[in-house]
Amino acid sequence: MARYQTGIRTEAAIVDATRALLADVGVEGTTVKAICDRAEVQAGSFYNVFSSKEQVLIQVAREAIQAVGPDPSLAATETLDELVGAYISFVVDKSPLARVYLQVGASSTTDSSVARRYLRHHVQRAGRFADAMRRADPHLTVEDAAVEAEVLLGALDGLAFRWLLDDMFEFAKHARIAAERYG
Amino acid sequence: MARYQTGIRTEAAIVDATRALLADVGVEGTTVKAICDRAEVQAGSFYNVFSSKEQVLIQVAREAIQAVGPDPSLAATETLDELVGAYISFVVDKSPLARVYLQVGASSTTDSSVARRYLRHHVQRAGRFADAMRRADPHLTVEDAAVEAEVLLGALDGLAFRWLLDDMFEFAKHARIAAERYG
DNA sequence: TCCAAAATGGAGTGTATGCTCAAAATATCG
DNA sequence: CGATATTTTGAGCATACACTCCATTTTGGA
CATH class of the missing domain: 1.10.357 (Tetracycline Repressor; domain 2)
Incomplete structure (x- = not known):
């Protein structure tokens, strides 16, 4: 379960992208695709780090x-x-x-x-x-x-x-x- | 262009349903299907009265x-x-x-x-x-x-x-x- | 250097959504 | 009633969505 640095950076990029998107376009426009595009990451990587879209949303809200x-x-x-x-x-x-x-x-x-x-x-x-x-x-x-x-x-x-x-x-x-x- | 009473009643039912849904479940849960179910109307009737979902939303917001x-x-x-x-x-x-x-x-x-x-x-x-x-x-x-x-x-x-x-x-x-x- | 674990790319899946269409049903009025 | 305008139905379409799968690549400790 020891994580690699790249994975940790990817997670941070996803969280940053999600926060920015929520601020810019609101909950409505914050899709998984939009998050991935902004974080420069593919869907597979997203779901390697977060089990669902809701999880990121909750993390940023918290x-x-x-x-x-x-x-x-x-x-x-x-x-x-x-x-x-x-x-x-x-x-x-x-x-x-x-x-x-x-x-x-x-x-x-x-x-x-x-x-x-x-x-x-x-x-x-x-x-x-x-x-x-x-x-x-x-x-x-x-x-x-x-x-x-x-x-x-x-x-x-x-x-x-x-x-x-x-x-x-x-x-x-x-x-x-x-x-x-x-x- | 003279409208029939049934059409006017349908429009009112759709607006009522939309308002109630927005209050109950927010913008997220207010889908065209949910509106039609609540108004007891089919999708076709909805689009006979409103040109898009956004139009009802705007009307209720206004x-x-x-x-x-x-x-x-x-x-x-x-x-x-x-x-x-x-x-x-x-x-x-x-x-x-x-x-x-x-x-x-x-x-x-x-x-x-x-x-x-x-x-x-x-x-x-x-x-x-x-x-x-x-x-x-x-x-x-x-x-x-x-x-x-x-x-x-x-x-x-x-x-x-x-x-x-x-x-x-x-x-x-x-x-x-x-x-x-x-x- | 080697290797198992971790991360990635990206095509692909199922589903829900907004919306369309043509035929059938119903309302209005002379 | 007959003629015409309006409304309703409901199957169906295209798309966007959240999410999966797995072959491939990368990582980092031994």
Whole structure:
């Protein structure tokens, strides 16, 4: 089962191609053939590495969901500003991954396994926002902080979707204002 | 060219089936066969009414985009509360259409014709929000109102996406809290 | 250098999809 | 009712899709 270097490079090329395609043309246009063409690989090689198309899609989606949150080890002390800043830099600096993140979230039907994973991750993230809010204002109740966190995260997600429709939209500027209003 | 009643009923059945399918299983699962099965119609009838699958999809998407905004004739006097209330009742009372609206917005690639229509409509809607904000607070500059409107609309859209992932999410409650900051 | 394991190329398979067509059925109206 | 326009049927077509197979080539440790 010891893998060769060439196989590992091929796997990386396939994942890269899949991520780029998802960002460029969405789930609809991301076919196995398109992935293989972009990765400069034949179908046989694809299925030597991945057992199905769904596996790559899941891997890229997982990667995107992971990347949206800042380092979990900081969770106990991070400020709201840092959390918002992390989201902004996710969108600005890793836009392909951000596009995948948003498309996956929206295209998943309510009860798919991807939707559940997505939701679970969202709830964790909302918890980190709520914690940061309570550190800034200890008078805030747990329940109120939870609601405020959902509203702020909703605003950030919504503004990111807005950016998805229009590259020119100034996401960072609006996100910071949202953080001021809902912080 | 005068159409028969049966044909008109068939068209309505196809549109209804398409809307329901988009809400239930997303764009991916909405095939011509699935639409025909649900509408209890054969493929030939489908293509007697619509020239392609894309045409129904566009028609339903257009219907959803139209339905999200309240009556345009009120635009000159409506309040922010009324605009927010209209969005809430759109999501709560017309959830299939709301699901379609959100999925279409997210799944459209940046440069498709659907994305352009969607964006154009969003900009109009943001304009109505901004106008209502300036009526409530005449000191607000046009530029500031535009930014504030984008932030509020972003929050509402983001919260609607949250609801898309999880039926149990209390959209109305969170939406009203998001709007309070601008009361 | 040799060799077994791993990776690759690429033709090929089955299936689902969007769509067509001509004949048959049905609606509308004088 | 008869004539004409519209709609329906359902088999069937071409294509694109995800995926398989296996002979061939490449890899990397002994």
